Amino acid sequence: MTTIYHNPRCSKSRNALTILTAAGEAPEVVEYLKTGWTRDQLEALFAQAGITARDALRKGETVAKELGLADADEGQILDAMVQHSILVERPIVTSPKGTALCRPMSNLLPLLAQPVQGPILDGSGKVLVDEKGNAL
Numbered sequence: 001m002t003t004i005y006h007n008p009r010c011s012k013s014r015n016a017l018t019i020l021t022a023a024g025e026a027p028e029v030v031e032y033l034k035t036g037w038t039r040d041q042l043e044a045l046f047a048q049a050g051i052t053a054r055d056a057l058r059k060g061e062t063v064a065k066e067l068g069l070a071d072a073d074e075g076q077i078l079d080a081m082v083q084h085s086i087l088v089e090r091p092i093v094t095s096p097k098g099t100a101l102c103r104p105m106s107n108l109l110p111l112l113a114q115p116v117q118g119p120i121l122d123g124s125g126k127v128l129v130d131e132k133g134n135a136l
Contacts, residue, residue, distance in 0.1 A: 002027040002095040002111070005045075005088075013091040015128050016102045019109075019135070020093070023116045027093070033085050039078050045092055048099035053077040056089045056101055063087060105135040 004020060004027045007013045020027050046053060053074050058064060063084045069077055081087045091102050095111040102108040105128065109116065118129040129135050 002093065002113075003030060004028070005030050005032045005090060005092040007031070007033055007090050010090050011122075012103060012105065015105060015122055016091040016093060016108055018122055019105070019116060019120055019128055020112070022120045022129075023112045023114060025095075025113065032088065032090075036085050037082050037088065039082050042078055042081055042088070045094070045099060048094065049092065049101055051101055053081065056092075057081070058087050058089050061087055109133070109135055 002020065002025050004013070004017055006017060006029050008031065017027070017029065042053065046056060054077055057069060057077055059070065061084075064070070064080070064087055067080050069080055069087075072080070089101055089103060093100060093102050093108055093111055095113070097111050097113070100107040100111055116129050116133050118131045118133050119127050120129040122128055127136055
């Protein structure tokens with residue numbers, strides 16, 4: 001089962017969902033801004049993806065600056081992410097092939113069950129995956 005931790009207001013997240021569905025995936029969509037996170041869940045996702053909480057931190061978010069997270073340790077960042085779901089970079093995708101923070105979008109392609117056939121376009125006609133199967 002493939003899962004996308006999704007923010008429908010984020011173009012990168014929408015693009016990842018477009019690629020997943022174009023590739024024939026039927027992912028579980030978790031709108032994490034509605035459901036929130038647990039610390040255990042974040043720690044597991046980050047470990048599976050081989051990243052740290054700092055790697056997944058949306059450093060430009062106002063709340064990140066207000067909380068001084070640039071100088072925080074991993075535990076403080078995780079606690080802040082649980083309290084403020086918006087602080088987690090998106091999208092994160094898990095599949096039987098692994099877990100990745102799909103920024104850049106090319107991180108998504110190895111997680112797909114089948115190689116994707118391009119071109120895949122977003123809603124405005126922008127190419128997300130070219131005819132050779134490369135994420136742009």
